[in-house]
Amino acid sequence: MELFTNQVLAGIATGAIYACMALAVVMIYQAIDHLNFAQGEMAMFATFISWQLMQWGVPYWASFVITLAFAFVGGVAIERILFKPLAKAPVLTNVAGFIALFAIINSSAGLIWDFTIKQYPTPFGSSPFLGSQLISTHQAGMIGVTVLLLIALYFFFQYTRIGLAMRAAASVPESARLVGINTSWMIALGWGMASAIGAIAGMLIAPVVFLEPNMMGGVLIYGFAAAVLGGLTSPFGAVVGGFLMGIFENLAGTYIPGVGNELKLPIALALIISVLVVKPAGLFGRHIVKRV
Amino acid sequence: MTTLLNVKDLRAYYGQVQALHGLSFSLNEGSLVTLLGANGAGKTTTLRAICNMVRSTGGIEFDGKPLNNRSTESIVRFGIAHVPQGRGTFTTMTVEENLQLGAITRKDSAGIVSDIERMYAHFPVLKQRHTQQAGTLSGGEQQMLAVARALMLRPRLMLLDEPSFGLAPLVVRDLFGILGKINREDKVSILVVEQNAQLALELADQAYVIETGRIVMSGNAKDIANNEEIRKSYLGY
Numbered sequence: 001m002e003l004f005t006n007q008v009l010a011g012i013a014t015g016a017i018y019a020c021m022a023l024a025v026v027m028i029y030q031a032i033d034h035l036n037f038a039q040g041e042m043a044m045f046a047t048f049i050s051w052q053l054m055q056w057g058v059p060y061w062a063s064f065v066i067t068l069a070f071a072f073v074g075g076v077a078i079e080r081i082l083f084k085p086l087a088k089a090p091v092l093t094n095v096a097g098f099i100a101l102f103a104i105i106n107s108s109a110g111l112i113w114d115f116t117i118k119q120y121p122t123p124f125g126s127s128p129f130l131g132s133q134l135i136s137t138h139q140a141g142m143i144g145v146t147v148l149l150l151i152a153l154y155f156f157f158q159y160t161r162i163g164l165a166m167r168a169a170a171s172v173p174e175s176a177r178l179v180g181i182n183t184s185w186m187i188a189l190g191w192g193m194a195s196a197i198g199a200i201a202g203m204l205i206a207p208v209v210f211l212e213p214n215m216m217g218g219v220l221i222y223g224f225a226a227a228v229l230g231g232l233t234s235p236f237g238a239v240v241g242g243f244l245m246g247i248f249e250n251l252a253g254t255y256i257p258g259v260g261n262e263l264k265l266p267i268a269l270a271l272i273i274s275v276l277v278v279k280p281a282g283l284f285g286r287h288i289v290k291r292v
Numbered sequence: 293m294t295t296l297l298n299v300k301d302l303r304a305y306y307g308q309v310q311a312l313h314g315l316s317f318s319l320n321e322g323s324l325v326t327l328l329g330a331n332g333a334g335k336t337t338t339l340r341a342i343c344n345m346v347r348s349t350g351g352i353e354f355d356g357k358p359l360n361n362r363s364t365e366s367i368v369r370f371g372i373a374h375v376p377q378g379r380g381t382f383t384t385m386t387v388e389e390n391l392q393l394g395a396i397t398r399k400d401s402a403g404i405v406s407d408i409e410r411m412y413a414h415f416p417v418l419k420q421r422h423t424q425q426a427g428t429l430s431g432g433e434q435q436m437l438a439v440a441r442a443l444m445l446r447p448r449l450m451l452l453d454e455p456s457f458g459l460a461p462l463v464v465r466d467l468f469g470i471l472g473k474i475n476r477e478d479k480v481s482i483l484v485v486e487q488n489a490q491l492a493l494e495l496a497d498q499a500y501v502i503e504t505g506r507i508v509m510s511g512n513a514k515d516i517a518n519n520e521e522i523r524k525s526y527l528g529y
Contacts, residue, residue, distance in 0.1 A: 164389060168385070174380065175376070175382060177363075178373075179393050179396050180369055180396060183365070
């Protein structure tokens with residue numbers, strides 16, 4: 001039983017990170033109808049920035065905040081420079097743009113900080129949480145920060161005018177323009193926020209997976225899977241999908257014989273495919289019905 | 293009476309296809325003007341051109357200021373509220389959020405709150421459903437919501453694209469009654485595009501008849517309604 005609880009809690013902790021990545025992916029998908037393949041690389045680059053700041057002696061939380069600001073501005077800049085001009089371009093052009101972005105960020109990180117694995121500090125420590133062997137303080141911190149982030153985002157989108165405007169711009173762009181919303185800037189804002197959310201995920205997972213240019217590869221696959229599982233049209237679904245992914249991955253690795261660490265990912269993805277066969281729009285997604 | 297909207301030699305294009313061929317008309321402050329014409333005559337295109345949602349050339353002046361080459365969202369800030377064809381409802385949001393979105397460019401939060409109450413007084417059914425998802429409303433209710441959303445801007449000019457489309461005759465009567473009241477009491481100028489010419493002519497002061505992207509007839513709404521020849525050849529009733 002203790003093993004089970006332990007695995008579920010650890011799953012929730014990594015699931016929190018998948019949830020952040022899934023949420024970032026969904027935010028951009030809602031705004032521009034494309035999956036951002038470079039979401040993980042953007043997060044990784046931001047994490048390197050925070051590491052660099054700490055190398056220069058900036059305290060953890062200060063570099064955390066500076067990195068968020070950097071990630072936000074970077075996200076907005078990427079949208080303005082690269083994806084705004086591609087807004088009316090065909091899907092494949094956009095895909096090429098995302099892949100280019102992926103490669104550029106990945107190689108730049110390698111060039112600047114090289115590909116050797118680096119230790120990344122945790123502000124929470126890694127002792128047992130509240131004296132319990134079930135979960136470490138860093139895992140508890142991962143869950144705590146994610147939950148705070150989700151609550152903040154919920155209030156932002158539900159109760160602020162700019163949040164309302166962003167939702168309107170994503171759901172019916174033409175009507176949004178007709179009430180005076182600058183939809184183009186709302187998309188840029190969405191990119192900035194998605195980038196900052198990804199940066200949080202990167203900084204939280206870096207102590208676990210260690211810091212290197214390819215650190216987010218696996219995480220992003222889980223994030224995509226979580227987003228698809230929950231439904232690409234539902235931010236709430238993406239978050240639930242993230243937590244489910246984390247838990248299921250751990251349980252499969254522990255209880256299914258012969259799976260272990262190596263086969264965790266394929267098993268988790270197989271589960272998603274089975275869910276999607278039954279519910280193609282994901283657990284919480286809506287079928288988009290278009291009038292013809 | 294001052295001219296609020298002045299459109300001169302308007303030409304509009306969808307890709308290579310020209311939809312408007314030099315259309316001119318004007319609308320006086322406080323008046324209710326209707327654009328009539330058959331399907332495909334260019335009525336919707338005219339409204340879309342005013343809000344720069346379609347490529348166009350020619351002069352569009354609002355209150356003496358040119359609107360050409362401004363973005364749709366900045367034209368709204370002049371006080372022009374456009375209720376598009378199909379109503380443009382934010383279907384996944386609540387009725388109240390739809391109303392708040394109508395006022396998203398305004399800064400006076402107290403005024404917005406009281407205007408929402410005013411809309412509920414105009415359209416009691418919206419108050420009953422204010423927490424409901426707007427997509428679950430009936431067609432008539434969604435049209436009420438669309439008009440209310442437009443009024444939340446406190447517009448000087450409201451552009452309405454086929455408000456009667458798909459509605460039951462009784463609901464249409466109701467809606468047109470409200471539009472007349474808004475025009476008289478709130479001093480909102482209205483430009484309404486309609487296929488239901490009979491009804492629109494009862495309501496309007498001025499009417500223009502469009503055919504294949506050109507104005508072919510204009511004048512006092514009553515005169516046009518009483519002229520049997522025009523009615524038969526252009527308006528089909």
